[in-house]
Amino acid sequence: MNAFADIIRKWFKSSDEADSKNVAKDRLRLVLVHDRSMLPPETLDALRAELVEVVSRYFEVDRATLSMDVQRTRESWALMVNLPLRRVRSAS
Amino acid sequence: MDGRAIVITSGKGGVGKTTVTANLGSVLAQSGCKVCLMDADIGLRNLDVVLGLENRIVYHLVDVIAGRCRLKQALIRDKRNENLYLLPASQSDDKNSVEPEQMRQLCQDLKKEHDYILIDCPAGIEQGFRNAIAGANHAVIVTTPEVSAIRDADRIIGLLHAQQLDTQLIINRLNPELVRRGDMLDQQDVIDILAIELLGIVPEDQGIVISTNKGNPAAFSEEYEASQAFWRIGRRIRGEIVPIPNYSDNGNLWSRIGKKLSDTFRRRAS
Numbered sequence: 001m002n003a004f005a006d007i008i009r010k011w012f013k014s015s016d017e018a019d020s021k022n023v024a025k026d027r028l029r030l031v032l033v034h035d036r037s038m039l040p041p042e043t044l045d046a047l048r049a050e051l052v053e054v055v056s057r058y059f060e061v062d063r064a065t066l067s068m069d070v071q072r073t074r075e076s077w078a079l080m081v082n083l084p085l086r087r088v089r090s091a092s
Numbered sequence: 093m094d095g096r097a098i099v100i101t102s103g104k105g106g107v108g109k110t111t112v113t114a115n116l117g118s119v120l121a122q123s124g125c126k127v128c129l130m131d132a133d134i135g136l137r138n139l140d141v142v143l144g145l146e147n148r149i150v151y152h153l154v155d156v157i158a159g160r161c162r163l164k165q166a167l168i169r170d171k172r173n174e175n176l177y178l179l180p181a182s183q184s185d186d187k188n189s190v191e192p193e194q195m196r197q198l199c200q201d202l203k204k205e206h207d208y209i210l211i212d213c214p215a216g217i218e219q220g221f222r223n224a225i226a227g228a229n230h231a232v233i234v235t236t237p238e239v240s241a242i243r244d245a246d247r248i249i250g251l252l253h254a255q256q257l258d259t260q261l262i263i264n265r266l267n268p269e270l271v272r273r274g275d276m277l278d279q280q281d282v283i284d285i286l287a288i289e290l291l292g293i294v295p296e297d298q299g300i301v302i303s304t305n306k307g308n309p310a311a312f313s314e315e316y317e318a319s320q321a322f323w324r325i326g327r328r329i330r331g332e333i334v335p336i337p338n339y340s341d342n343g344n345l346w347s348r349i350g351k352k353l354s355d356t357f358r359r360r361a362s
Binding site: 021022024025 | 238239242243246247250271273274275276277278281284285
C-alpha cells in the first residue's frame with residue numbers, strides 16, 4: 001500500500017518540484033569541485049619549480065616572470081600558467 | 093599467520109563506524125576467522141560498549157604501546173565467539189600519546205596472530221586518523237547517503253589515496269523507502285559522486301539501535317535485515333562474489349506503471 005501512496009504522491013507533484021535527492025546531488029557535485037581543488041602551498045611551489053625546469057630544457061626563460069594561478073569557477077577548475085619565453089634553446 | 097589490517101573510517105562522526113566494525117568483526121569471527129577489533133579512538137572509546145565488553149577491560153592499547161603490559165594481556169576474548177578479540181582504547185590518554193610508527197608495529201604484531209584486524213578509526217583527519225591508518229593494508233570508508241557525510245568521505249578518500257591505500261565504500265543507513273520516493277541518494281548516486289568501489293550497503297534498521305542498547309551486535313542474531321547485509325559484506329571481504337541488492341529498484345508491476353504515468357504526466361505539465 002505504501003508503494004501505491006508514493007506513486008500517487010509522485011503523480012501530483014508539480015514538475016518544478018524536483019526530487020530532493022537530485023538537489024542533494026547537484027549541491028554535492030559543486031561543493032566537491034571546490035573541495036577537491038584545494039591545494040597546499042608546498043604543492044604549488046613544487047609544481048612551479050618543476051614546470052620551469054621542464055620548459056628550460058627547450059627554451060631560455062626568466063623564471064621570475066612565471067605567473068601561475070589555479071582558477072575556480074562554479075563548475076570547473078583550471079591551472080593558468082603564463083611563462084614568457086626568450087629564445088629557443090639551441091640543441092647541444 | 094599473515095593477517096590483513098583493515099581500517100574502518102569516515103571523516104564525519106556518527107555515521108556508524110563503530111557499529112560497522114563490531115558487526116563485521118562478529119560475522120568474520122562466526123565464519124571461522126580469527127579477528128581482532130582495535131579501538132583506535134583514544135580518549136573516546138566506544139567499541140567496548142557496542143560489543144558489551146566494557147566491564148572486562150583491564151589493560152588498553154596505550155598500555156601495550158607504553159610497555160605497561162604484554163599485548164596478550166590487553167586483548168579481551170569475546171564469550172559469544174572465541175575467534176573474536178577486542179583491543180580497547182584508553183579513556184584517559186589523548187590521541188597524541190601514540191605515534192604512527194608505534195601503531196604500525198602494533199598492527200604487525202597483531203597480524204601474526206589474527207586473520208583480520210579491524211581498526212575503528214576516530215572521526216576527523218588529525219593525529220588520531222593518521223595513527224589509525226598507519227598500520228592498515230586496506231581502508232573501508234563508511235558513509236550515510238547524506239550530503240555532509242558524503243562530502244567528508246570524499247575528503248578522506250583523497251587523503252587515503254595520497255597514502256596509496258586501497259579504498260572501498262560501505263553505504264550505511266540507507267532507507268529504501270526514501271530512496272524509492274526520490275528523497276534519498278541511492279547507491280548509484282553515491283558511487284557516481286565518490287568514484288569508489290562499493291563494498292556493501294546496510295539498510296536502516298531499528299534492530300541496530302536495539303542490539304546496541306543491549307551490547308550485543310545485530311550480526312550475532314539472524315532476525316535483523318541489517319545483520320544479513322553485514323553477512324554479505326563479510327563474505328565479500330573474504331573474497332566471495334556476492335551480489336549487492338539494488339534498493340532503488342521499483343521491482344513490482346504497480347510501482348513501475350505508476351512511475352511511467354507520473355513521468356508522462358510530469359513531461360506534459362512542463
